[in-house]
Amino acid sequence: MSSPIGIFDSGYGGLSILEEIHRILPKYDYIYLGDNARAPYGTRSFDIVYQFTLEAVKRLFEMNCKLVILACNTASAKALRTIQQNDLPQIDPNRRVLGVIRPTIESIGAITQTRHVGLLGTQGTISSQSYPLEIAKLFPDIVVEEEACPMWVPLVENQEYNTPGADYFVQKHINNILSRDTLIDTLILGCTHYPFLEPKIRQYLPSNIQIVSQGHYVAESLKDYLHRHPEMDAVCSKNSICEYYTTESPEKFSETASIFMQENIQAKQLR
Numbered sequence: 001m002s003s004p005i006g007i008f009d010s011g012y013g014g015l016s017i018l019e020e021i022h023r024i025l026p027k028y029d030y031i032y033l034g035d036n037a038r039a040p041y042g043t044r045s046f047d048i049v050y051q052f053t054l055e056a057v058k059r060l061f062e063m064n065c066k067l068v069i070l071a072c073n074t075a076s077a078k079a080l081r082t083i084q085q086n087d088l089p090q091i092d093p094n095r096r097v098l099g100v101i102r103p104t105i106e107s108i109g110a111i112t113q114t115r116h117v118g119l120l121g122t123q124g125t126i127s128s129q130s131y132p133l134e135i136a137k138l139f140p141d142i143v144v145e146e147e148a149c150p151m152w153v154p155l156v157e158n159q160e161y162n163t164p165g166a167d168y169f170v171q172k173h174i175n176n177i178l179s180r181d182t183l184i185d186t187l188i189l190g191c192t193h194y195p196f197l198e199p200k201i202r203q204y205l206p207s208n209i210q211i212v213s214q215g216h217y218v219a220e221s222l223k224d225y226l227h228r229h230p231e232m233d234a235v236c237s238k239n240s241i242c243e244y245y246t247t248e249s250p251e252k253f254s255e256t257a258s259i260f261m262q263e264n265i266q267a268k269q270l271r
């Protein structure tokens with residue numbers, strides 16, 4: 001029986017992480033699960049995001065995933081620690097759930113010169129304060145300015161990320177954050193949906209500001225994790241098979257995911 005690596009997001013955003021992981025680690029098997037029926041998570045309460053995320057992790061465990069990546073900042077911010085500390089020891093101490101925030105933060109120390117960093121994320125990620133708290137532990141000299149962009153996930157989920165409406169909301173939040181700190185030289189896209197808006201974000205960003213898009217760093221960190229944990233690496237199956245599940249209509253997911261991933265994706269409904 002195969003043991004794929006589970007990749008979970010509230011919707012399509014985690015595809016931006018899966019794409020990079022798949023590029024760097026093509027031999028492994030993956031199951032992508034998008035909870036599209038209940039996206040977005042960004043405006044939901046702590047308890048609800050935790051409950052939905054735990055449900056998803058359990059479903060991926062039932063599908064024999066030994067390792068699950070929460071490819072969602074909101075879920076990583078609101079549910080990861082509780083799942084790691086309280087739930088995993090009871091469910092199965094040999095399984096692992098990893099998030100996307102830590103690998104992202106580890107990358108910024110070598111990128112920012114001014115030591116002023118901007119963070120764009122969902123309301124849930126911003127109000128959790130996960131990024132500034134973790135950044136302060138690793139890089140106490142870095143100043144973090146944050147901006148919640150509540151319309152950006154719906155723009156991506158509804159394939160409106162290339163429209164004049166998207167221009168309005170992208171420009172608005174970029175201007176907001178840069179006006180509050182003119183020394184920002186590094187902008188973290190702290191939501192896995194945002195890379196799909198990256199061409200538009202670049203359009204409204206001065207060229208001296210670097211964009212930190214998470215996929216690359218999360219993929220490198222997973223590669224390193226598997227190298228450091230040969231016992232986990234050994235149980236992850238390697239047949240280069242990638243399956244997609246959604247809690248919404250599989251036809252709709254397949255159509256949209258195929259556009260994002262630029263390949264033919266046939267998703268199944270999670271029952």
Ligand code: DGL
Pocket residue numbers: 009010011013014039040041042043071072073074075122125153190191192193
């Ligand atoms: N991709 C999720 C994240 O990284 C989006 C959350 C949402 O559904 O609002 O935070």
